[in-house]
Amino acid sequence: MPLIVLWDIDHTLIENSGVSKEIYAAAFASVAGRAPVRPARTEGRTDRLILTEMFRDHGMQPPAWDQILSALEAAGAERETDLARRGRALPGVREALVAVAAEPGVISSVLTGNIAANARVKLRAFGLDVLLDMECGAYGEHSADRAALVKVARDHIQEVHGLRQDPPVVLIGDTPRDVQAALDADVHVVAVASGIHSAEELSAAGASIVLPDLRDVSALIDRLRVLAHGAD
Incomplete structure (x- = not known):
């Protein structure tokens, strides 16, 4: 699937x-x-x-x-x-994006509060934009409500990729708002404690999967494969 x-x-x-x-x-x-x-x-x-x-x-x-x-x-x-000059891609990110993009059946895109133009700026600055399907993402101009962006992204992806089924969705983010958006939209979430919020805060927000960062690519891929088959 x-x-x-x-x-x-x-x-x-x-x-x-x-x-x-x-x-x-x-x-x-x-x-x-x-x-x-x-x-x-x-x-x-x-x-x-x-x-x-x-x-x-x-x-x-x-x-x-x-x-x-x-x-x-x-x-x-x-x-x-x-x-x-001042920023950076976080540890393990490039390798994680490459690995996810290589997974059969996986469509890897973005759900971000940034407007589309600035999402491209931020990812292009570190050569990450080419590793994601940017055309199918959901962006900050689409809604003030982060949870509403899930439907935007799903609709874009189904239209562009011609999907007739309703595939499972996984949000990957670093804040309780990312977790809450996934819960509100009834989709899976992988929380990453790479921002200002601790693993404990993300778990308390409702994330059942919390990673310290994206350096353990194998662990991430294993989690995604489980979620792709409908299990938590």
Whole structure:
């Protein structure tokens, strides 16, 4: 049976070293006409939600999404070189992506709070974009609700790949919001304690599978093979 694997990006695949918050600050300033005095609140939120909250935190009514989207795209494009210099792919990520992509029947894509343009910037900065089916992903412009992105990704994948069955889905992410999105969407989750949240926090959020990082590629592949056959 096919398996859909959907990867989070920040702190799961890459360390952005503060560039993400700089992108949000620049986008806010571009639209608001002044620099923010409060940083963006991220931790698994989608870009739609992050910027909406950012404007409200500053006592402002959020403007039209198209205006925010354009500002985010411009801010991300301007920082790709800086991201490549300051950030890094996390340990084991490249090997894990290669191994998952090589698994028969597996479709490996992304489910990220980043808008599509900035997801590409972040992955391209470290040569990871070519290891994922970026066309079928679900991105931060699609919904403010992370759980809703699961259906977006599943629908995209079924349409592009011509799947008639409804294959199992696995989210791989580093925050309790990733775990909650999987639980809300009734799909599997593999939590990775590679961000600011501990393995204990991720387990408490409801993740039954928690890895310390992605360096043990064999363990990850074994887990995915089990999930592909319908077991937890």
